[in-house]
Amino acid sequence: MGASKSESFSEEHNEMATLFKALSHPARIAIVDYLLSVDSCICGDIVNELPLAQPTISQHLKELKNANIIKGTIEGTAICYCINPDTIYKIENHFGMIRHKLKNKCC
Secondary structure, three states, X not given: OHHXXXXXXXXXHHHHHHHHHHOOOHHHHHXXXXXXXXXXXXHHHHHHHOOOOHHHHHHHHHHHXXXXXXXXXXXXXEEXXXXXXXXXXXXXXXXXXXHHHHOOOOO
């Protein structure tokens, strides 16, 4: 976040910005949706589901993994991915706080 002076913001603000940035591409949303629809996933399975090349899928998976939205485990020569529930809870809590604060607000 260099030019945005990220050090001027709280750790939570920076963490949420990282998560939202990682989720800000439709392919990554599609990957998350796909991972939620299956028990486990190998990268090749995702390539068969989305209209993107394998290197592009790998780059999107890397972004999601770097933001801790997904986890990957190596099984032989394959990597199996799954959603990281702890990160999803953080996002849910953040939006829950927003929803709670909006209850008593009006425009």
